Amino acid sequence: MNDLSGKTALITGAAGGIGLEIAKHMAVAGANVAIADLNLDGAQKAAQEIGDKAMAVAMDVTNEVQVNQGVADVVAKFGTVDVLVSNAGIQIISPIESYAYSDWKKMLAIHLDGAFLTTKACLPHMYANGGGSVIYMGSAHSHEASPLKSAYVTAKHGLLGLSRTLAKEGGKKNVRSYVVCPGFVKTPLVEKQIPEQAKELGISEEEVVSRVMLGNTVDGIFTTVDDVARMCTYLAAFPTAALTGQSFLLSHGWSMK
Numbered sequence: 001m002n003d004l005s006g007k008t009a010l011i012t013g014a015a016g017g018i019g020l021e022i023a024k025h026m027a028v029a030g031a032n033v034a035i036a037d038l039n040l041d042g043a044q045k046a047a048q049e050i051g052d053k054a055m056a057v058a059m060d061v062t063n064e065v066q067v068n069q070g071v072a073d074v075v076a077k078f079g080t081v082d083v084l085v086s087n088a089g090i091q092i093i094s095p096i097e098s099y100a101y102s103d104w105k106k107m108l109a110i111h112l113d114g115a116f117l118t119t120k121a122c123l124p125h126m127y128a129n130g131g132g133s134v135i136y137m138g139s140a141h142s143h144e145a146s147p148l149k150s151a152y153v154t155a156k157h158g159l160l161g162l163s164r165t166l167a168k169e170g171g172k173k174n175v176r177s178y179v180v181c182p183g184f185v186k187t188p189l190v191e192k193q194i195p196e197q198a199k200e201l202g203i204s205e206e207e208v209v210s211r212v213m214l215g216n217t218v219d220g221i222f223t224t225v226d227d228v229a230r231m232c233t234y235l236a237a238f239p240t241a242a243l244t245g246q247s248f249l250l251s252h253g254w255s256m257k
């Protein structure tokens with residue numbers, strides 16, 4: 001089960017949070033892991049922690065030159081890329097009427113351009129090597145909407161379209177595509193939002209957590225980085241195309257599709 005021996009996984013935004021846990025799980029499953037991030041120091045520390053099978057890659061996923069160079073470096077070290085986890089992401093919250101256009105463009109660039117550019121760079125290697133898997137980090141917000149998150153919800157819904165198209169295009173060449181959709185996970189991305197949402201919504205930070213973030217879960221518990229990393233590793237190791245094109249919610253019952 002979940003054997004990734006001999007495979008190489010490139011995970012973006014893996015210096016911390018969800019991406020780092022995915023890198024650790026995939027390394028335990030036997031993969032070589034490339035930890036790509038804006039934060040090179042963080043990526044290097046993560047790679048050191050994981051050991052010989054890990055490398056750090058400096059990459060802004062919105063920069064085509066850096067993405068292509070980063071993928072080339074991974075292929076030079078490990079031979080190919082079998083698994084791409086397009087995970088890098090940020091959050092900027094604001095009501096639509098005051099959402100800065102520059103922030104909107106930044107959000108779509110990181111989540112959508114980043115997914116496109118990394119996919120485009122990895123696919124020729126997957127096709128040449130007989131196949132691969134691409135996992136996009138969606139969100140419960142790939143299926144649900146919340147106030148203040150117009151750009152995030154738009155981008156995370158958009159990933160479903162990219163993933164389904166890749167599933168159709170890549171099918172005959174043994175490339176599979178998935179969207180993993182976590183509920184709230186307590187990473188820096190979410191910690192930052194708690195006071196911001198409290199201010200925008202005029203409620204306490206405790207209420208943001210208990211009502212806004214966890215109010216619709218079955219157990220009042222955050223989704224964990226372990227929940228998400230297990231799912232990604234399972235999908236990366238899944239042996240057939242049975243699941244390709246699907247999205248997978250991990251939200252402790254918040255969203256069910």
Ligand SMILES: NC(=O)c1ccc[n+]([C@@H]2O[C@H](COP(=O)([O-])OP(=O)(O)OC[C@H]3O[C@@H](n4cnc5c(N)ncnc54)[C@H](O)[C@@H]3O)[C@@H](O)[C@H]2O)c1
Binds near residue numbers: 019059088110138182
């Ligand atoms: N935390 C949650 O509740 C939650 C829920 C659903 C989905 N997600 C998604 O999971 C992914 C990871 O989020 P997280 O919670 O681990 O966040 P995080 O802030 O802990 O980590 C994000 C990482 O992405 C990196 N990054 C940011 N911009 C980048 C860029 N342009 N190029 C390369 N790297 C970049 C950061 O340096 C950081 O290491 C994101 O796509 C996020 O939308 C998070």
